[in-house]
Amino acid sequence: xxxxxxxxxxxxxxxxxxxxxxxxxxxxxxxxxxxxxxxxxxxxxxxxxxxxxxxxxxxxxxxxxxxxxxxxxxxxxxxxxxxxxxxxxxxxxxxxxxxxxxxxxxxxxxxxxxxxxxxxxxxxxxxxxxxxxxxxxxxxxxxxxxxxxxxxxxxxxxxxxxxxxxxxxxxxxxxxxxxxxxxxxxxxxxxxxxxxxxxxxxxxxxxxxxxxxxxxxxxxxxxxxxxxxxxxxxxxxxxxxxxxxxxxxxxxxxxxxxxxxxxxx
Amino acid sequence: xxxxxxxxxxxxxxxxxxxxxxxxxxxxxxxxxxxxxxxxxxxxxxxxxxxxxxxxxxxxxxxxxxxxxxxxxxxxxxxxxxxxxxxxxxxxxxxxxxxxxxxxxxxxxxxxxxxxxxxxxxxxxxxxxxxxxxxxxxxxxxxxxxxxxxxxxxxxxxxxxxxxxxxxxxxxxxxxxxxxxxxxxxxxxxxxxxxxxxxxxxxxxxxxxxxxxxxxxxxxxxxxxxxxxxxxxxxxxxxxxxxxxxxxxxxxxxxxxxxxxxxxxxxxxxxxxxxxxxxxxxxxxxxxxxxxxxxxxxxxxxxxxxxxxxxxxxxxxxxxxxxxxxxxxxxxxxxxxxxxxxxx
Numbered sequence: 085x086x087x088x089x090x091x092x093x094x095x096x097x098x099x100x101x102x103x104x105x106x107x108x109x110x111x112x113x114x115x116x117x118x119x120x121x122x123x124x125x126x127x128x129x130x131x132x133x134x135x136x137x138x139x140x141x142x143x144x145x146x147x148x149x150x151x152x153x154x155x156x157x158x159x160x161x162x163x164x165x166x167x168x169x170x171x172x173x174x175x176x177x178x179x180x181x182x183x184x185x186x187x188x189x190x191x192x193x194x195x196x197x198x199x200x201x202x203x204x205x206x207x208x209x210x211x212x213x214x215x216x217x218x219x220x221x222x223x224x225x226x227x228x229x230x231x232x233x234x235x236x237x238x239x240x241x242x243x244x245x246x247x248x249x250x251x252x253x254x255x256x257x258x259x260x261x262x263x264x265x266x267x268x269x270x271x272x273x274x275x276x277x278x279x280x281x282x283x284x285x286x287x288x289x290x291x292x293x294x295x296x297x298x299x300x301x302x303x304x305x306x307x308x309x310x311x312x313x314x315x316x317x318x319x320x321x322x323x324x325x326x327x328x329x330x331x332x333x334x335x336x337x338x339x340x341x342x343x344x345x346x347x348x349x
Numbered sequence: 350x351x352x353x354x355x356x357x358x359x360x361x362x363x364x365x366x367x368x369x370x371x372x373x374x375x376x377x378x379x380x381x382x383x384x385x386x387x388x389x390x391x392x393x394x395x396x397x398x399x400x401x402x403x404x405x406x407x408x409x410x411x412x413x414x415x416x417x418x419x420x421x422x423x424x425x426x427x428x429x430x431x432x433x434x435x436x437x438x439x440x441x442x443x444x445x446x447x448x449x450x451x452x453x454x455x456x457x458x459x460x461x462x463x464x465x466x467x468x469x470x471x472x473x474x475x476x477x478x479x480x481x482x483x484x485x486x487x488x489x490x491x492x493x494x495x496x497x498x499x500x501x502x503x504x505x506x507x508x509x510x511x512x513x514x515x516x517x518x519x520x521x522x523x524x525x526x527x528x529x530x531x532x533x534x535x536x537x538x539x540x541x542x543x544x545x546x547x548x549x550x551x552x553x554x555x556x557x558x559x560x561x562x563x564x565x566x567x568x569x570x571x572x573x574x575x576x577x578x579x580x581x582x583x584x585x586x587x588x589x590x591x592x593x594x595x596x597x598x599x600x601x602x603x604x605x606x607x608x609x610x611x612x613x614x615x616x617x618x619x620x621x622x623x624x625x626x627x628x629x630x631x632x633x634x635x636x637x638x639x640x641x642x643x644x645x646x647x648x649x650x651x652x653x654x655x656x657x658x659x660x661x662x663x664x665x666x667x668x669x670x671x672x673x674x675x676x677x678x679x680x681x682x683x684x685x686x687x688x689x690x691x692x693x
Contacts, residue, residue: 143586169588176582181436183578184634196576196587203572203637249587 092252092285093119098151100141110149111137112311122283124276126296129306130329135289139255144168169197173246175256187241188226191216194248216247220274236267256288268292272299294342357631357638364645371652376410378656380664412553416545419560420613421651422644423605426567428620429643430598433574435498435507441621442606445494445511447487449518451610454486455479456522459537460529476552480559484607490514491603543614543670545655556612563604567640570597574636617670618677623647625684
């Protein structure tokens, strides 16, 4: 196969949205995404635009309205849940239910797609868990209960769990929503490192637009009218970023390569 | 790096020792004093001073102790499963109305027997009849609560829905009771007090068979239950078949709660309190540890409750339900006050 066709994620004419009894509510249509290995992708768009819908569709939590999704050249529809769990892992925003899980146990759960029916950890499993702690710099936390962690530490541990799952793709839904600027930057730096050094394909939905502009390899922009996927440079070059927020208050400053408050403010 | 998953071998050995000890204490207690040595001789088929001692030991005390072990383990495991599945520390077979559902099954069988004619009446008094009716009743209520739980994510609402189902079944039972004869009513009332005694070896066999079937389902959901500790979405993303896990939990809980309630009446608080005590003792949420630990702890606590119910040196036996509530309710209050939040 031609190397150019090695897309880790590919969609053809994908439409996403919700169907209720009476009508079909299309959130976005005709998405043709082609994504290679080892890229940090930031998914940007204003609240309610459908970022979560897109991520939920890519992760098979909800069905596509039409079109196809390919993960590692395999149609998502034909992947069973364990096969999918071996190529795609998640970090979610939702609060974890209360439990007595230790950090080690939590990260070890990432090995579930590989362990036997009762969940015994093999030597290989232990190695992957160890690596996950190493890559996220969280080894000192292993004996803590997860509810004792700060939000920033918990986020790293959840990323470690996803790493232990050893998947090509990691999808994160607003991982920095509860974090201060220090931990936000730390988290993004970690994600960048994982993409660059360990060739993970990482898709992050985020509202940290300015940080995304600096760190992302590829931006996915969702606007009411269309979906754009390209490198940051190309998007800036073609004046695409102004379409992200249709507002008088905020505009894209091409020289600073940042969003700034408009003069009219 | 060493795997820091703790080893619990010593705690398990201590628990098993405690179980053996309380088992011996339990069978040595009763309205008739039997020396320990004579009790032992009775079980190993040796020569016993009095024939009546042998009969009491083999046909009353031993079956009762075995019943206590099965009842305690089964209800506690049911509670553990429900607390994990509903992500709710206050879930349990009694709280969620599952025991009420089992009661309804038995009530329809006992109180409604006359409506169904003679064949049904015969069936109503057989041990299998009770077991099946109670399991079906438990299954019905648990399915209803679970359907509601899929729609309603709020854990507090699920508890309230469970309580409502409990009240609903209670009112159906009242209506049935209103139309039934004094004789049937008395029979139902005695059953509902809860009792571990009076089971024949045949009935214990029925109890044991269904207990083993229920526990087999539990063993197969140990691993998915662990991933459910992170919530359903994470569990799904790790390849867990959440629907199957939910169904297995449903079947296991209905069988365990159903058959136990059929033979020993609706027993309160064991299913709710024991998992918490065990989690406190073991400080883990790993079901591979918790399932056996909860089963053993449940057996120990049920044997203790039964020993207290004997009222040592007295002729009377208190209803077991009174003891479990006396024991369980303060524990829950203490846990809530002391820890402020219960983890599960």
